[in-house]
Amino acid sequence: MNKTKLFLILGSLATCLLAPINYAILPESLTERISNHLLSQALEPEEIRQQAEAISVRVKTNNNTGSGVIIGKAGNTYTVMTNAHVIQQKVPNKIVTIDGEVHDAKIIHQGNSLEGNDLGILTFNSAKLYQVATLVANPNIEENLRVYSVGFPEEMKEFYVAKGLLKIQAPKPFIGGYRIGYDVDVKPGMSGGALLNNQGQLIGINGLLKAPILNEAYTYVDGSKPFRQQIENYRQLSFAIPIETLVEVAPNLALIPSRGDNPV
Incomplete structure (x- = not known):
């Protein structure tokens, strides 16, 4: 060669x-x-607001008020997700929709029936068309992701949208299932309301406000606790329950509809 x-x-x-x-x-x-x-694909803030208001409801009991989000529809029956601590057994629970109509609500799941997570599932019946939230099976959870926390604060009569940044996902869930930390100042009454990404998709449920009275709120579900400095950092954030939690504990409820399937 x-x-x-x-x-x-x-x-x-x-x-x-x-x-x-x-x-x-x-x-x-x-x-x-x-x-x-x-x-x-990111939506403009006004688009987020309009979509968020369309999927949100106010949840009322005898002596409590909170927020919720419509996550499903079958016939004339709508499914609403909120926090377990918002609703009460043995008293009337009411849902107020975007048009101001008040609906009788039925509790389907609450707390222990959802593996101890601070989630509650209600249904109400209506022949009207209400928009259903778009759930994300595997949302993009990363630091400084733009998020929108929405709901009905007790101190206000109108719907409220607060934008902020996602700051942390705890290494494991706290008691109640809380895990997504963000720098929005969630107000009392917004518990059970939606946490949306910048595409208007539901990624979590509000519920753990900044600086709770007791640090026990930051106890992990396995009984362990973060270091003191971590707790101090966590106290500067609000926390939401990830939507994947519902997918895990009640997959039949966590349908992933396309935008085209949402009634308007």
């Missing part, structure tokens, strides 16, 4: 061996394209 042929063979082998190196940059460029795609 002469030297020319040998160089040609070695050159071909080198090309084969080095070619995969070109693909090493693909994940980075792919990530950039995905990020740009997600940004292009």
